[in-house]
Amino acid sequence: MGNLKLLKFIIIELLFLFNLTLLFNNPIVKECQMQANKNNIIPDIKVNNLDGTITLSPLDTITVTISLNNNGITKNSDWWLIVKSPLYHFYFYNIHGYLLPYPKPTYQGPLFYLASYKLFSIPISKLDVYRGKYKLYFGVDLNRNGKIDWDNFYYDSIEINIVK
Numbered sequence: 001m002g003n004l005k006l007l008k009f010i011i012i013e014l015l016f017l018f019n020l021t022l023l024f025n026n027p028i029v030k031e032c033q034m035q036a037n038k039n040n041i042i043p044d045i046k047v048n049n050l051d052g053t054i055t056l057s058p059l060d061t062i063t064v065t066i067s068l069n070n071n072g073i074t075k076n077s078d079w080w081l082i083v084k085s086p087l088y089h090f091y092f093y094n095i096h097g098y099l100l101p102y103p104k105p106t107y108q109g110p111l112f113y114l115a116s117y118k119l120f121s122i123p124i125s126k127l128d129v130y131r132g133k134y135k136l137y138f139g140v141d142l143n144r145n146g147k148i149d150w151d152n153f154y155y156d157s158i159e160i161n162i163v164k
Helices: 002-024 026-041
Strands: 042-047 053-056 063-069 077-085 091-093 105-111 114-123 132-141 153-163
Touching: 042 053, 063 132
Parallel strands: 042 153, 053 153
Antiparallel strands: 042 063, 063 114, 077 091, 077 105, 077 132, 132 153
8 A cells, every 4th residue: 555655646746747847838837927027027036146047066156036026016926936956856945945845835925026135145065956957936926825826927937057
């Protein structure tokens, strides 16, 4: 019975990861991101004050900052910080600074203007990370229910290439 539960857990986990990978590459999600400008909700995530793709080595320090321009929209929402590892594992950053292997919003509550906020700054050598490509996502959805609502999900992302 224990092996059956483990197999079921693995299948559910793989389906979840597969669905997240598909959804982040889904044209509907990309359309929602474009609609963020129409709705004036603009999340932003930066690594070392840069957007796009950044390459770091173990000698570098990584500084992650986020900001949100809500343009006066204060609807209750789920705020998400998500990390995709080179192994396509997704981790969810909680409000206490921990990475969780299951979906949990970082914050739940009304949207508000957030000026550039430093999440952390740490030398890469102090992190337990693999070499490869990571992707960080910062986004909000407009339905405060603890689930990612893709039809109202507005996000920004940055890719980090860790080299050794």
